Amino acid sequence: MVPRIAVTGPPGVGKSTVVSSVVDRLRAGKMKPGGVLARDRRYKDRRTGFELLDLASGAVGILADEMGSGPQLGKYRVHPEDLDGIGAAAVQGAIKCDIVVVDEIGPMELSSRKFVSAVELALASNRPMLVVLHEWSNHRLARKIRGSFQVIVVTRENRDALVEEIARAIRPGRG
Numbered sequence: 001m002v003p004r005i006a007v008t009g010p011p012g013v014g015k016s017t018v019v020s021s022v023v024d025r026l027r028a029g030k031m032k033p034g035g036v037l038a039r040d041r042r043y044k045d046r047r048t049g050f051e052l053l054d055l056a057s058g059a060v061g062i063l064a065d066e067m068g069s070g071p072q073l074g075k076y077r078v079h080p081e082d083l084d085g086i087g088a089a090a091v092q093g094a095i096k097c098d099i100v101v102v103d104e105i106g107p108m109e110l111s112s113r114k115f116v117s118a119v120e121l122a123l124a125s126n127r128p129m130l131v132v133l134h135e136w137s138n139h140r141l142a143r144k145i146r147g148s149f150q151v152i153v154v155t156r157e158n159r160d161a162l163v164e165e166i167a168r169a170i171r172p173g174r175g
Helices: 015-028 080-096 113-124 140-148 159-170
Strands: 004-008 033-043 046-054 060-065 076-078 099-105 129-133 150-153
Touching: 004 015, 004 140, 004 159, 015 033, 015 099, 015 129, 015 159, 033 060, 033 080, 046 080, 060 080, 080 099, 080 113, 099 113, 099 140, 113 129, 113 140, 129 140, 150 159
Parallel strands: 004 129, 004 150, 033 099, 099 129
Antiparallel strands: 033 046, 046 060, 060 076
16 A cells, blocks of 8 residues: 555644655655645745745746735735646646655645646555645545545654654655
């Protein structure tokens, strides 16, 4: 059975940092991750939005920021053109990689039908997956992941130890 792991927890606890660190470990072990990471966009010490990083190609786009014309979630507006063109494309392309990484399955990303479809394609594949799952999402895709993945709650106390634990669970020949 292929490993399928979802990390969840409250905002700011370090879910994306855990996933990014796991990706670094897997790369060091010669695995090729694909998919998308969401990273903070900052101006001085203030978060101004989020960018998307395609792990396979290195392409970067804007997921959401305080400007833009897409759907508004809190103080941020989603950039549907980058979410579809970079985010969804990265997840769909990741099916050809050793592992599919999706950061995050949350309200911003779920506003895109193309993104949801790409994640559904990845779920239907036989690829290992590592996803960040929004803590309170009740979207059908989030429910499906909760029901079929190993779900790990990230806390400030366990986040550092989780990196090696998750990387070990995903690496081939893990026993």
